[in-house]
Amino acid sequence: MSKQNLSDILFDDENDSFVSPFDLFEEWYQQAQEAETDYPNALTFATVDRSGMPDARILLMNGRDERGFVVYMNLESTKGQQLKDNPNAAALFYWKALRRQVRIRGFVEQVSDKEANAYFATRPKGSRIGAHASKQSRPLASREVLLKRTKGFEKQYPDEFVPRPKNWSGYRIIPLEMEFWKDGKYRLHDRVLFKRENANAVWKTTRLNP
Numbered sequence: 379m380s381k382q383n384l385s386d387i388l389f390d391d392e393n394d395s396f397v398s399p400f401d402l403f404e405e406w407y408q409q410a411q412e413a414e415t416d417y418p419n420a421l422t423f424a425t426v427d428r429s430g431m432p433d434a435r436i437l438l439m440n441g442r443d444e445r446g447f448v449v450y451m452n453l454e455s456t457k458g459q460q461l462k463d464n465p466n467a468a469a470l471f472y473w474k475a476l477r478r479q480v481r482i483r484g485f486v487e488q489v490s491d492k493e494a495n496a497y498f499a500t501r502p503k504g505s506r507i508g509a510h511a512s513k514q515s516r517p518l519a520s521r522e523v524l525l526k527r528t529k530g531f532e533k534q535y536p537d538e539f540v541p542r543p544k545n546w547s548g549y550r551i552i553p554l555e556m557e558f559w560k561d562g563k564y565r566l567h568d569r570v571l572f573k574r575e576n577a578n579a580v581w582k583t584t585r586l587n588p
């Protein structure tokens with residue numbers, strides 16, 4: 379075993395070495411990329427609307443670093459509106475093949491134009507055109523209307539370059555809590571919660587009952 383198996387350190391009560399939740403996430407995510415056949419970067423993204431009613435949907439994580447986890451969307455979509463009203467969010471990764479989940483709670487910050495442009499440019503041309511054509515979450519009279527709009531943008535941008543729509547960008551969810559959950563025998567799962575007071579504070583870890 380490699381000392382680099384952070385999961386073993388984390389779930390060993392005798393070992394009090396500090397494990398960074400971001401490093402542990404990285405370890406689990408690498409394993410998920412090998413184990414999952416489809417979208418290891420898929421997460422359930424939960425927001426709360428103005429009235430306090432929760433909402434959730436699947437998004438893809440398309441960026442991550444020591445600040446947090448980045449998702450991209452149309453800013454005028456339902457979730458975009460909800461984030462404007464309430465910049466708190468939760469993200470949940472479930473890696474079925476590994477029988478693990480990572481729960482994240484925190485606040486969001488819109489990524490810089492530079493970061494959004496860089497990611498947008500990596501998307502296939504069809505997806506870049508689609509970002510222009512789709513008024514995400516708003517009513518659509520028919521599929522025909524969407525296809526017409528798509529054709530219009532294809533004509534407008536015949537070359538490889540397609541600019542990023544102003545209303546399309548990313549949010550970084552900056553975690554204040556991250557819980558690592560690993561399946562255990564007889565439903566006696568391992569759970570460790572990392573919590574911090576703010577984005578600059580130190581992480582505290584607590585083992586939780588399953």
Ligand SMILES: Cc1cc2nc3c(=O)[nH]c(=O)nc-3n(C[C@H](O)[C@H](O)[C@H](O)COP(=O)(O)O)c2cc1C
Nearest residue numbers: 417420435436437438450451452455456457458515
């Ligand atoms: C596997 C999968 C990946 C998805 N990835 C994204 C994504 O990265 N960004 C996005 O805006 N919607 C994505 N969607 C669609 C969302 O689940 C959702 O339908 C859409 O964002 C509209 O949500 P809203 O009306 O709550 O804003 C994905 C759906 C699935 C099933």
